[in-house]
Amino acid sequence: MENYNIVSTNKHLMKKVDVRLDDVRRVIRLMHPRPIVLLTCSDKEGKENAITVAWSTPTSFEPPMVAVSVSPKNYSHSLISETKEFVVNVPPIDLLDESYFIGSYSGKELDKFKEIKLTKKPAKKVKAPIIEECFAHLECKVEKEVNTGDHTLFIGLVLAAYSSEGAFTNEGVIDIKKFKPIMHCGGNIFTTISDKIFKPKELKI
Numbered sequence: 772m773e774n775y776n777i778v779s780t781n782k783h784l785m786k787k788v789d790v791r792l793d794d795v796r797r798v799i800r801l802m803h804p805r806p807i808v809l810l811t812c813s814d815k816e817g818k819e820n821a822i823t824v825a826w827s828t829p830t831s832f833e834p835p836m837v838a839v840s841v842s843p844k845n846y847s848h849s850l851i852s853e854t855k856e857f858v859v860n861v862p863p864i865d866l867l868d869e870s871y872f873i874g875s876y877s878g879k880e881l882d883k884f885k886e887i888k889l890t891k892k893p894a895k896k897v898k899a900p901i902i903e904e905c906f907a908h909l910e911c912k913v914e915k916e917v918n919t920g921d922h923t924l925f926i927g928l929v930l931a932a933y934s935s936e937g938a939f940t941n942e943g944v945i946d947i948k949k950f951k952p953i954m955h956c957g958g959n960i961f962t963t964i965s966d967k968i969f970k971p972k973e974l975k976i
């Protein structure tokens with residue numbers, strides 16, 4: 772177990788600097804790094820696409836719900852709106868180049884699956900495919916769409932969930948030694964997590 776006191780006692784964190792609210796990227800990047808996911812989706816005719824998303828979050832245990840925020844400017848937005856389905860695929864750091872590619876080109880102009888070597892496989896409950904090289908998959912049905920400004924929050928009920936073998940430790944948490952997510956700092960800067968495990972001390976009331 773690692774000691775984390777070196778971070779919590781760091782005096783420089785106490786000195787604050789304003790971020791201008793019109794500097795929208797910096798405002799939002801105060802909540803980064805964030806793990807990215809690859810959403811897969813398809814239209815009613817079965818044309819498939821994938822989009823890289825840094826803005827995703829679980830929202831409920833029971834029922835299991837997740838939310839993803841997608842700009843209407845993106846082609847995937849129209850597909851998810853049309854079929855009310857998407858799959859959350861969690862890529863390992865090894866898929867950084869492919870994930871950046873998926874997040875840099877639109878399925879309106881090209882078939883991203885043809886351009887990069889990722890394996891599409893049929894999902895269990897939805898028409899959208901899964902990306903086999905990812906280590907976790909959550910098949911979702913959209914229950915609610917919320918316009919939040921320049922993005923739409925698609926809130927999905929998880930219909931099926933599965934992972935690569937050995938995803939969990941005996942304690943039932945993701946084995947971070949085996950599965951390294953891609954963390955987005957902003958722009959084309961990414962990182963991943965370390966092997967270090969921290970457990971909080973029980974602070975006395």
Ligand SMILES: Cc1cc2nc3c(=O)[nH]c(=O)nc-3n(C[C@H](O)[C@H](O)[C@H](O)COP(=O)(O)O)c2cc1C
Pocket residue numbers: 807820821822823824825826827840841842844845846847848870871873874875876877878879922955
């Ligand atoms: C690291 C990264 C994170 C991104 N996060 C989001 C996001 O959370 N929501 C979103 O709408 N677009 C996000 N994008 C942008 C889309 O992935 C990008 O516009 C993509 O080309 C859209 O593809 P599409 O037109 O085929 O749907 C992100 C891109 C990158 C590279």
